[in-house]
Each structure stands twice: as C-alpha cells, then as structure tokens.
Amino acid sequence: MYINGTGCVSPLETAIEGRLPSAAPLYDNIRLKAAEPDYKQWIDIKMIRRMSRVIKMGVAAAQLSLQEAGISKPEGIITGTAYGCLDDTGVFLTKMVNQNEEMLTPTAFIQSTHNTVAGQIALLLECHAYNNTFVHKGFSFEHALIDSIMQLREGKISNILAGAMDELTNHSFNILSRFNLFKHAHAGEGAACFVLSTKQGPNAIAKLKGVSVLYKPDSFEEVAADIVGFLAAHNCSQEDVDLVITGRNGDPAGDAWYEHVENKLFSELPVAHFKHLCGEYPTANAFGTWMASRIIASQEVSPAVLFKGNAPSSIKKVLLYNHHDATHHSMILLSIC
Known part of the structure; x- marks a missing residue:
C-alpha cells in the first residue's frame, strides 16, 4: 500500500512546516498542546466556532494529506481515537450537573461521540463512502490501518483516508495525572492522517x-x-x-x-x-x-x-x-x- 499523502497536527509546527525540527524543542511544561494552524483555510468561519479542538485538528490533518495526495474526495474514511471528543463530553456533563439534567441542548452530546471527527470530515468533503471509527484504546490507530488495508485489498476502491486523533482537556489531564501516568512522560495530543492507495501517486512518500x-x-x-x-x-x-x-x-x-x-x-x-x-x-x-x-x-x-x-x-x-x-x-x- 502506498502512502500518497500525509497531514499532521502536533505540538510541533508540523501542520505549517510539514517536516521535523533540526533540534528537539525544550518544553517547559509536562502538558504538550497541539500547535494549531489557521483553520479558516479549510473550514468555514461560522462552522469553526461550533467545532471542538479535536474535530478541527482531525479536519486539518485530513485536508493536508488530501492536498499532498492531490485528491479532493477519498473513497473511504477510517479513523481511530481512544478518547473521542473529550471537550464536548465535558461540556455536556458539566451542564447536566449545573442544570440538574434539565433544558440541555443536544449539540454538545451529538458532537461528543467518538465518530464525530470522521463524520465531520465526510460532511465537509461530501464523501458518502465507507466511514468507520475504531475506539480500541492503544490499538485504535493500528486497527484503522488494518481495516484500510483490508478494504483496499478487496479491490473495490483504490484509495482511502486513514488517521487517528486524540485531544487532552483540562479535565482529562487532571484525572490522568492522578494515576501518575505523566510522572516520567509528557502528556500529548494530536492528529495525523494518511491517504493510502494501491496505486503510487505523483507525491508518494512511502509504502506501508x-x-x-x-x-x-x-x-x-x-x-x-x-x-x-x-x-x-x-x-x-x-x-x-x-x-x-x-x-x-x-x-x-x-x-x-x-x-x-x-x-x-x-x-x-x-x-x-x-x-x-x-x-x-x-x-x-x-x-x-x-x-x-x-x-x-x-x-x-x-x-x-x-x-x-x-x-x-x-x-x-x-x-x-x-x-x-x-x-x-x-x-x-x-x-x-
């Protein structure tokens, strides 16, 4: 399988520069926040306001990979995420408590599901093809890749958009920190997408x-x-x-x-x-x-x-x-x- 395009949003400026730094950055914080690009180049400004960070990161990574591959619409979308849209989940649960479970707006709940990112990418691209999201903790990304390989080997499609994304919120960082998960490691977040194909594209990067x-x-x-x-x-x-x-x-x-x-x-x-x-x-x-x-x-x-x-x-x-x-x-x- 050829990797014809990649896109990445990470604590580095990967979405802007698209390459690795020559020297490792010195972080002064245990929590690494993604360096987010200007989303207006891919998303309508009215929609940006209603999107959580992980959705915007996922859309940006997807668009970057598609641009590099020279494809406007993939023949399938498969993503992996362990935590899903944590920010929207936190908003919904906070309102449930503060408003005594009454007069709740459904928007935060709708956008809190794990497949929201893949769905939003499909809506923006008007892609009505195969769409799947794996929520398998540490195997979420790998299973998205395995499913992509299986779909391509069937021969019904020639390219597919695969990727993974996870965000870190104040709530999740505080909870995970209580378990000493970041005692020795930095807490991170990010999104990365890949255009996989059975055919080598003009900008093919590597083979999976x-x-x-x-x-x-x-x-x-x-x-x-x-x-x-x-x-x-x-x-x-x-x-x-x-x-x-x-x-x-x-x-x-x-x-x-x-x-x-x-x-x-x-x-x-x-x-x-x-x-x-x-x-x-x-x-x-x-x-x-x-x-x-x-x-x-x-x-x-x-x-x-x-x-x-x-x-x-x-x-x-x-x-x-x-x-x-x-x-x-x-x-x-x-x-x-």
Whole structure:
C-alpha cells in the first residue's frame, strides 16, 4: 500500500512546516498542546466556532494529506481515537450537573461521540463512502490501518483516508495525572492522517508494508519473537531494516520493553524515538508513523529524533515499534517506494 499523502497536527509546527525540527524543542511544561494552524483555510468561519479542538485538528490533518495526495474526495474514511471528543463530553456533563439534567441542548452530546471527527470530515468533503471509527484504546490507530488495508485489498476502491486523533482537556489531564501516568512522560495530543492507495501517486512518500498488534505479552521474549515473525511474514529480515523507531517516553518500566528489543534484535542499528516531540497518548503512534514516512521521503534522520547510533545514509525500510501502557504493543513496517 502506498502512502500518497500525509497531514499532521502536533505540538510541533508540523501542520505549517510539514517536516521535523533540526533540534528537539525544550518544553517547559509536562502538558504538550497541539500547535494549531489557521483553520479558516479549510473550514468555514461560522462552522469553526461550533467545532471542538479535536474535530478541527482531525479536519486539518485530513485536508493536508488530501492536498499532498492531490485528491479532493477519498473513497473511504477510517479513523481511530481512544478518547473521542473529550471537550464536548465535558461540556455536556458539566451542564447536566449545573442544570440538574434539565433544558440541555443536544449539540454538545451529538458532537461528543467518538465518530464525530470522521463524520465531520465526510460532511465537509461530501464523501458518502465507507466511514468507520475504531475506539480500541492503544490499538485504535493500528486497527484503522488494518481495516484500510483490508478494504483496499478487496479491490473495490483504490484509495482511502486513514488517521487517528486524540485531544487532552483540562479535565482529562487532571484525572490522568492522578494515576501518575505523566510522572516520567509528557502528556500529548494530536492528529495525523494518511491517504493510502494501491496505486503510487505523483507525491508518494512511502509504502506501508504491514501492521501487527500484540496484546498483553507475557514477557520481553514474546515481543521479540513476535517482531521476528512479523518481519518474516513480510519477507524482511532484521538485517534488512535500516532504522528502528520506538515509542520511548522516559518511563523506566515502559522503556525496558524497547531496550530489550533494541539490544536483542537490533543492537547494530540506529534507533530513533518520537514521544519527546508529541507526548504520550493512546494514538501517538499515528505521529510516529507520520515521522517515519517523512524520514523515508527525505532520506534524512533529524538529530532531534535520533536516540542512539549514527543516521544511515540510505533508508529503505523502517520498523516502528510502540506500546501503550505496556499492554498494547504494535509493529508497523514502512519502506521506500
């Protein structure tokens, strides 16, 4: 499957510049807010006022990817989100309490459902094709990709818009912080979308070779064995991989999974990471996939993302390994077109 276009809204200026920084930014806050672009270029100003942040981020990422792919309307839309529209959910629940469950306006409730972003993108594009949203916690993005691959392999459509988005509100940040989820990691948010196709477009960035997920592995060895099997299933050996990208976030317990894979399978390879740029959230792997595709397209590994080793001179295959909360493990293999 070809990635013909990408779009990303993140704590970096990715929606404006479309590339990685040359040096890692120094954040002075544990909470990383998305650097939002000027939405008026894609959304009518009257509609912007009624949209929550995650909807606007999702629409912007979708429009950016479609523009790069040179497509005005995709033949399907598939998204993934773990939290959905938290801001609208908070507004609705707050009004329920303050107004004693009386005289509630339905708008906030309607826009609080998890499939609102995919639905809003379809409405703006007048796309009446297949539309689906996965709400599978740390697997939401990966399952959106797997569904996209399945749809394209059926041969009924030639392109599809896939992506993931999640937002962080004051309420959710305070609640999640109580569980010490951000004791070592930055809290993040963002949206990333990809135009996938069976045909190579004029601006094709990379090829999506495969996606695999593993839930609650019993040991480090099980993850390592699963990665070896995943690579073999796609006619790829450990030596064929030029760069490994992991979801390190600074948490010692969580990073131990990455260290084992790096030392056991890829001890000679350079390793990059991405969550110090976008923060930790269930669908952060969408940002990681965006970063991996840009690295392949530019054939350059920015010093801002290189964790160890030397940047390879040629980048043909990139393995992205990530886990969320040490329970949802996933592997994504990308290659040069």
